[in-house]
Amino acid sequence: MIEVTRDILTPEQAADYLQINRETIYRYIRSGKLLASKLGKSYRIPRRSVELLLWATRTAPDMALRHYTQAEIAGFLQDDELDGEAGVVADRFKRAIGEQEAVAGAHPGGRPPKAR
Numbered sequence: 001m002i003e004v005t006r007d008i009l010t011p012e013q014a015a016d017y018l019q020i021n022r023e024t025i026y027r028y029i030r031s032g033k034l035l036a037s038k039l040g041k042s043y044r045i046p047r048r049s050v051e052l053l054l055w056a057t058r059t060a061p062d063m064a065l066r067h068y069t070q071a072e073i074a075g076f077l078q079d080d081e082l083d084g085e086a087g088v089v090a091d092r093f094k095r096a097i098g099e100q101e102a103v104a105g106a107h108p109g110g111r112p113p114k115a116r
Contacts, residue, residue: 009045011036017050028053 028034
């Protein structure tokens with residue numbers, strides 16, 4: 001099963017993610033260490049708030065977070081593109097995988113019958 005990354009967490013999910021007690025999450029919310037929204041009787045916590053809590057409590061506080069511009073990110077992506085022979089090999093692999101998936105999807109249970 002594929003795990004879906006949630007942008008909004010319940011206190012229980014945040015506690016599980018941080019591997020701490022749920023009551024610690026509530027204490028962080030009440031003290032202002034962790035940003036949360038109260039919807040009805042329950043809290044919802046943005047994942048970004050949890051990540052910022054981890055960042056704020058890191059053991060090497062002098063380490064600066066690097067920010068990238070959209071142009072820099074576009075440059076990184078362009079540098080990582082496959083070209084030449086690597087691109088040809090990747091395309092051939094994608095086609096082979098697609099053919100296998102098509103064959104598997106055409107048979108009950110997802111597998112072609114065994115040859116006898």
